[in-house]
Amino acid sequence: MIPALISLATTGLLSLSPGDPKVEKQVDAIAAEFLAKPGGVGLSIGVARKGQLLLAKGYGLADVEFGVPANGETLFRIGSVTKQFTAAAILLFVEENKLSLDAKLEDLVPEFPTPGHTVTLEQLLNHTSGIPSYTDIGKTWQAKWPIELSDAELLELVEGKPFDFEPGQDWHYNNTGYYLLGMIVAKTGEATYGEHLAKTLFRPLGLERTRYDSNREVIQNRAQGYDLEDGRLVNDIYLGMSQPGGAGGLLSTGGELVRWQMALTSGQVVSPESFARMTKPTVLPNGKDTGYGFGLQTSEFAGRKRIDHGGGIFGFNSVLFWLPDEDLHVAVISNGESLRSAKVADAIAYAVLGIEKPVAKNEPTTAELRARLAGKYHLEGTPMDARVFEDGDRLKCQATGQGSWGLLWQGGNEFRADFDAEVRVVFDEDAQGFTLHQGGGVIHADRLP
DSSP states (O other), rough: OTTTOHHHHSSSSSSSSSOOHHHHHHHHHHHHHHHTTTTTEEEEEEEETTEEEEEEEEEEETTTTEEOOOOOTOOOOOGGGHHHHHHHHHHHHHHTSOOTTTTTTHSSSSSSSTEEEEEEEHHHHOOOOOOGGGSSSSSHHTTTTTSOOOHHHHHHHTTTTTOOSSSSSSOOOHHHHHHHHHHHHHHHSSOHHHHHIIIIIIITTTTTOOOOSSSSSSOOOOOOOOETTEEEEEEEOOOOTTTTTTTTEEEEOOHHHHHHHHHHHHSSSSOOOHHHHHHHHEEEEOOOOBOOOOOEEHHHHHHEEEEEEEEEETEEEEEEETTTTTTTHHHHHEEEESSHHHHHHHHHHHHHHHHHOOOOOOOOHHHHHHHOOEEEEEEETTSOOOEEEEEETTTEEEETTOOOEEEEEEEEEEEETEEEEEEEEEOOOTEEEEEEEETTTEEEEEEEE
């Protein structure tokens, strides 16, 4: 039913035999450096450029207790990188006229009531539905972490709760929305979510390892997840794997993720028009650019446009990005929750492209500048506020529930974080807000009264 989805192995689009000794040497050194840090366990890394798979490799350990090394075939949980697979599956249904972006949730999932609100399929895709995200409800969800929940049981966590905002009027990252999209994929495809993706995406594209995760099934060469607790390595928190669904339930490898992304960006998965929708940032009625399309976001890296998405799930975190101008694809998955994949991926991109990492200046600030910028701000799409305050002759920032960190002035309205020169804070000209650039993500903050 989807003739465009033919195996990349037979098209000549992608060489499946990675082999760039220079890139491998660079990535080997970067992986060793990061894995030596506290919380480093294992990594799955993929790098591709201009139609060539340059590296697909595993590093470190897949399982610490048994000392099992990770390799290129080791499966890692990818968390919210799953969302682009879900969005692509939905858009294929739209292309086949089986779904419409204007379709109402009440018609698609009538068992989930939205009294007084009309939610569309498009609003689920771009996080503007206003439906509460089940991962934001605190202890009510935490009590359910280990349980394999049915669709009805998971939706019950947010059913009847007030909407965060009127659908279409604001933006908030929403795992409930993508769980509902996973249900719609299953219902429209007349199979489970995982079965449908395997049939229409994974197998046609030759992604032999990528699949939906399961706590019950025996899955060969699957990595265990870990975290740091009081400086020591511990097993990840147990999570019923029915719960992530279309929001974050897939397993994959770094190599298969870059192969997926090459197919997606080259018209081998959805039409160019559909991919443009996936990458076109949603603009709210008030004119604010969310930076988020359908399962993908647009950010920047070293002054270059970047299409990306990250993922976090107990014991794992991941990132997959594409630099269109250089046609560079990088995927990194970590099974150490505290070892950030985005940092590893950035280091790889700097090395492969031969770009120098930014060195932050630390210009002296003025009393006038500090007084103009100090205040309390709300980080859009999150439950957190950020306080910018004076500390002697410098400015600091502190988000809700986090420690404070220094702002290094770069001149104009731009600051860098003292703990990471790649983290930028750029204040609006009128000082009524700022934009935080961190780990490929972009978050705007508005000044509070």
